[in-house]
Amino acid sequence: MSVYIGCFVGVGVGPGDPELMTLKAVRHIESADVIAFLVNDKGHSQAKDIANLFIESQTLLPILMPMADDAKVGDAVYDQASEQIQSLLDDNKKVVFLCEGDPLFYASFTYLLSRLDHNSTLVVPGISSPQSAACALQHPLTMLTESYCVITGRHDDAFIESTLKNYDSIVIMKAGRARVKILNCLENSNRLNEAKYLEYIGRDNEFIEEDVTQLDKQAGPYFSMFVVTKKDRPR
Structure with a gap:
């Protein structure tokens, strides 16, 4: 030994x-x-x-x-x-x-x-990237009694949709090759308008799209994610 x-x-x-x-x-x-x-x-x-x-x-x-x-x-x-x-x-x-x-x-x-x-x-x-994403968006990941979950785009449609329906705040990491699938899951779960999309957070080529309906339905880069939070929150 x-x-x-x-x-x-x-x-x-x-x-x-x-x-x-x-x-x-x-x-x-x-x-x-x-x-x-x-x-x-x-x-x-x-x-x-x-x-x-x-x-x-x-x-x-x-x-x-x-x-x-x-x-x-x-x-x-x-x-x-x-x-x-x-x-x-x-x-x-x-x-x-x-x-x-x-x-x-x-x-x-x-x-x-x-x-x-x-x-x-x-x-x-x-x-980690979820914390950095929240800061880039100037948007809290969770508030008060909100539930929070982190998953990856490697899950199947049923799992992603179930997560979107059962958690208030969700970060979907490794979204690149799964971007089309995730967009479809967001639409099916009626959460498209609550989602934001980020690539290369903190890098010179950082990209943020706050209206994910504007995203092309095609694969994105490996270093990308969706952040989904409730629309109506206390002020």
Whole structure:
């Protein structure tokens, strides 16, 4: 059995704006030996882009994550990455893994966390996209006794419509490829006029549409979401 003498830190870098990173996140990034992060097939990493200002001489460990619906593809990537990270930990290295938003909220870090010894792991929380979306809209997610639910566009129509009918406030994340389906569910649930749509929150290419009937019925980018809240609220 290996002796874990290194340290693995999941660091939340927030939704996009580097100024939303915490002081603790910056401190761990600056003191890391190795910075790990997921990249797409073009070698791009949004998490690294957010943290770039604080990355200097650290060794970089990009982890290629193909966009695939087959969970076995992701599992193989996380298996291999965890072996690489474990080898670094055994060599007494501090490895920081960068995560958009928060490391334990729909985040890739959770799959590495489950594969490594928690005794050698730390987690630094980050601002998640629903909170940042509410601020961008200047619109509260919940008030008083309102119920609140977060789901993803990966659910089927029946589940999404049931959620829209049974909760006051709903955030639907990972809306990109499911945008047409979500728009149809909003219409079927009579909540089109209560929904707002956001892309790339906190980034230079941030886009907000407060009238979702104006959206084209086609797929959107991965980093997109719908925020649905009650129309009539106390003032």
